Each structure stands twice: as C-alpha cells, then as structure tokens.
Amino acid sequence: MKPKLTGKKVLMFVDDIYEDLELCYPKIRLIEEGAEVVVAGFYKMKVYIGKHGYPCKSDASFDEIDAKDFDALVIPGGFATDKLRRDKKVLQITREIFKSGKPVAHICHGGWIPISAGIMKGFKCTSTPGIKDDLVNAGAEWVDESIVVDRNMISSRKQEDLPEFCRAIIKMLSKL
Numbered sequence: 677m678k679p680k681l682t683g684k685k686v687l688m689f690v691d692d693i694y695e696d697l698e699l700c701y702p703k704i705r706l707i708e709e710g711a712e713v714v715v716a717g718f719y720k721m722k723v724y725i726g727k728h729g730y731p732c733k734s735d736a737s738f739d740e741i742d743a744k745d746f747d748a749l750v751i752p753g754g755f756a757t758d759k760l761r762r763d764k765k766v767l768q769i770t771r772e773i774f775k776s777g778k779p780v781a782h783i784c785h786g787g788w789i790p791i792s793a794g795i796m797k798g799f800k801c802t803s804t805p806g807i808k809d810d811l812v813n814a815g816a817e818w819v820d821e822s823i824v825v826d827r828n829m830i831s832s833r834k835q836e837d838l839p840e841f842c843r844a845i846i847k848m849l850s851k852l
Contacts, residue, residue: 753784
C-alpha cells in the first residue's frame, strides 16, 4: 500500500525544552506515511534537548526556511514555544503557511506560536488548560476536547491525544 503522504513536506519547530513525545511521535508518524519532515531551530544541525532529555538535531535554521516549500506546519508543545513565539521569523513562517490555507497543527503549549502570530481569532481550538486564557484572549473559542479541527487548524491538548492528533494531520494532508 502506497503511503498516504508521499510527496508532502512538513515543517516542525524545535528549541530546548520542547515536549519530547509531542515532537517525536508526529515526526515518526508523518515519516511512516511518506512525508518529508524538516525540523527547524535557531541553528542548523544543532542538537536541542527536550523537556525529558531526548535530543533532536535540527535539519535547518529558521533563516533557511521558506514557508511556500511546505505543505503543513506541526508545532509541538513544551516550554520551547514560549521562546520560539518571540522570534519574528517563526511568526512569519507560521502566518505564511496559515494564510496559504495549508494545515497548521499545534498541541499542548504549541498554541502559543499561533497566538503570537495573530492567527487564532475566530477559530475553535483546544490546548493544555494552562494556555486556555491566552487562546481566549487571542479571540479563539477554546474547548476541552482531545482533537479540534477547524478549517486548516488542528489542535490537541496533551500527549495522550497524540494518536488522534496525528490521524487528523494525516487525514487533512492526504486531501491536499
């Protein structure tokens, strides 16, 4: 059986203190389905350390990334997102992928980046309860559900939601 995402290219963001499973699980699932996954950080080929100590080497730096080269953006959670959302290039990439109508998926604290990119207004979403107020204040409708798909936005709450999160990403990407 041909993988569902052959020919698709997915971008993920990384920095120190990313949530290990929320980066690794979707990355592996997307690769299994045939997608090319590029993990970008502040520096190319730098090893970033996750919240639980798992290393992840970046494939590219943010400065090397052109949003038009990607079919989707997947933003893992963890406290890395609090630092990432302060970077102008990260926000620009997020806005460009979103405005092109391509999927933007975020889990747990990953919603901080779309908030800072100014793209959450009018969207129904979920997240860790810790950033519920941030999402609501950004104009989103927050719900406590394992997975929320609203137009080209996919969101989940926590690690236990990863199977549904990945299925939703794969489903949306396979229709592009």
